[in-house]
Amino acid sequence: MDKKKKRVKEILRAAELMFLMKGFNNSSMDEIADLANLGKGTIYYYFRSKDEIFLSIIKREADKVYEEIVKRVSKEKSLYEIVKEIISFYLERNDSMLYKPYKYPIYWLLP
Numbered sequence: 001m002d003k004k005k006k007r008v009k010e011i012l013r014a015a016e017l018m019f020l021m022k023g024f025n026n027s028s029m030d031e032i033a034d035l036a037n038l039g040k041g042t043i044y045y046y047f048r049s050k051d052e053i054f055l056s057i058i059k060r061e062a063d064k065v066y067e068e069i070v071k072r073v074s075k076e077k078s079l080y081e082i083v084k085e086i087i088s089f090y091l092e093r094n095d096s097m098l099y100k101p102y103k104y105p106i107y108w109l110l111p
Contacts, residue, residue, distance in 0.1 A: 008046055010036050012060065015053045024054060065093070 001009075014036035018027040029050055033040045047053045072085040 004046075007038075007042070008056075011038070011043055011046055012053065012057055014038075015050075016057055019054070019057075024050070 011032065015027070015032045018032050018035055021027075022031070027050065029043055030040055032050070032053070033043045036043070047056070069086060069089060072089060073082045077085070
């Protein structure tokens with residue numbers, strides 16, 4: 001992994017933890033920088049705003065969902081089996097959201 005990707009990953013992880021601990025609205029770029037052991041300027045070098053960091057986390061999670069669905073349906077399956085796989089995946093994720101909502105970025109926006 002190159003230095004830029006590693007740094008972005010560190011920033012996103014720190015932001016994810018900060019949003020989890022304090023919520024999105026109560027977190028600051030300074031706190032994210034401190035948690036990542038980086039200067040605030042370094043954070044702004046990679047991201048223009050806290051909103052951009054949040055959207056990057058959402059995109060990363062959406063990419064994971066997409067990859068999982070593709071993995072489940074890319075084999076030679078009937079339409080029925082594909083629909084069944086997608087529904088199963090959806091139900092598994094929703095079940096997880098009920099018991100561990102803090103894992104999902106939308107949770108961090110709640111007051």
